[in-house]
Amino acid sequence: MLLYDYFKTRKKVINDGLEHYLPSEKDYPEKIHKAMRYSVFAGGKRIRPILLFAIYEMLKGRKNLRGLNKLLPAAVALELVHTASLIHDDLPSMDNSKERRGKASLHVKFDNATAILAGDALITKAFEVLAEISNKEVAIKCIKILSHAISTRGMIGGQVIDLISANKKIKIETLKYIHLKKTGALLQAATDMACAFFGAEDNITIMLGNYAINLGLSYQIVDDILDEVGSFDILGKEPGEDSRNHKYTYPTILGLEQSKKMAEKLLRDAHNIIKNMPNHDVLKEFLDMIKERIP
Numbered sequence: 001m002l003l004y005d006y007f008k009t010r011k012k013v014i015n016d017g018l019e020h021y022l023p024s025e026k027d028y029p030e031k032i033h034k035a036m037r038y039s040v041f042a043g044g045k046r047i048r049p050i051l052l053f054a055i056y057e058m059l060k061g062r063k064n065l066r067g068l069n070k071l072l073p074a075a076v077a078l079e080l081v082h083t084a085s086l087i088h089d090d091l092p093s094m095d096n097s098k099e100r101r102g103k104a105s106l107h108v109k110f111d112n113a114t115a116i117l118a119g120d121a122l123i124t125k126a127f128e129v130l131a132e133i134s135n136k137e138v139a140i141k142c143i144k145i146l147s148h149a150i151s152t153r154g155m156i157g158g159q160v161i162d163l164i165s166a167n168k169k170i171k172i173e174t175l176k177y178i179h180l181k182k183t184g185a186l187l188q189a190a191t192d193m194a195c196a197f198f199g200a201e202d203n204i205t206i207m208l209g210n211y212a213i214n215l216g217l218s219y220q221i222v223d224d225i226l227d228e229v230g231s232f233d234i235l236g237k238e239p240g241e242d243s244r245n246h247k248y249t250y251p252t253i254l255g256l257e258q259s260k261k262m263a264e265k266l267l268r269d270a271h272n273i274i275k276n277m278p279n280h281d282v283l284k285e286f287l288d289m290i291k292e293r294i295p
Contacts, residue, residue, distance in 0.1 A: 003285035010053050014046045017072045021129050035110050035118040040083050043101045048082055048190045049075030054282040055194035073133050074142050074193045077126035084122035087115050141196040149189035158182035170248050184216035214270035221263040222293050224249035229295050
C-alpha cells in the first residue's frame with residue numbers, strides 16, 4: 001500500500017526531528033523532560049505532520065525526503081502541539097482518561113501538575129522550533145497559523161464548548177463546531193503551513209483547507225462510532241469514554257447508520273476537492289485509511 005511506505009519513511013523523518021528538538025531526559029529538570037518525551041514517543045501516528053509533507057509534496061510535484069528538511073520545524077511543531085492537547089484532554093478536570101495509545105495517560109504515569117506543565121512546555125517548545133525556519137517570512141506565517149489553530153478560535157475554543165456541553169442536549173451544529181476546532185484546526189494548520197512553504201495562491205490554500213476540514217470531521221465521526229462499537233485494541237483506550245463523560249456524539253444524535261453516511265459523504269467531498277489535482281495519490285489514501293476504519 002502506497003500510504004504504508006509513505007507513512008513509514010515520513011514518520012521516521014518526523015521522529016528524528018522530534019528527537020533532535022526535544023530536550024534529553026537527562027537535562028535538568030529531568031522530571032519534566034521525561035514527561036514530555038513519554039507522551040511524544042508513546043506511539044502516535046504523526047498524521048498532522050505527515051499531512052503537511054503530503055500537501056507540500058503534492059504541490060511541489062515530487063516526493064523527495066531531503067526536500068522536506070526545511071519543513072521539519074513546522075512538522076515537529078504540529079506534533080508537539082497535538083501531543084500537548086492530548087495530555088491536557090486526558091486530565092481529570094477534562095475527559096479524565098486513564099489511558100492513551102494503549103499506555104497510562106501522562107497524569108497517571110506522573111501526576112496532574114506535571115501533566116499540565118508538560119503540555120505547556122510542549123506548546124512553548126513548538127513556537128521555539130518554528131522560529132528556526134530559515135525563511136523568516138514563512139516562519140512568521142507559520143507562527144500565525146499555529147497560534148490561530150491553538151487559540152480560542154481554534155482548539156481551545158473547541159475544548160471550552162466541549163466541556164460546557166457535557167450533560168447537555170446539544171444540536172449537531174454545536175458538535176460540528178467542537179470537532180472543527182478540536183480536531184480540524186490542527187489539520188487545517190498543517191495544510192496552511194504546507195501552502196505557506198510552497199507559496200500557494202489563496203484559492204489553493206482555501207481548497208486544501210476544506211479538504212483538511214472534511215478529513216478531520218470524518219475522522220472524528222468514525223472515532224465516535226468506534227467509541228460505541230470498537231475495542232481497546234482499535235482505540236488504544238477503553239471504549240465508551242464519551243458516554244461515561246455524558247457527552248453527545250454523532251451516533252447519539254444521529255444514530256450509527258446516519259453517522260456512517262455522514263462520514264462517507266465528507267470523505268466523498270474531500271475526494272472531489274483533490275481529484276483533479278496532480279500527484280494527489282497520498283491525499284486520496286488518507287481518505288481511504290479513514291473509510292477502512294468505518295465498521
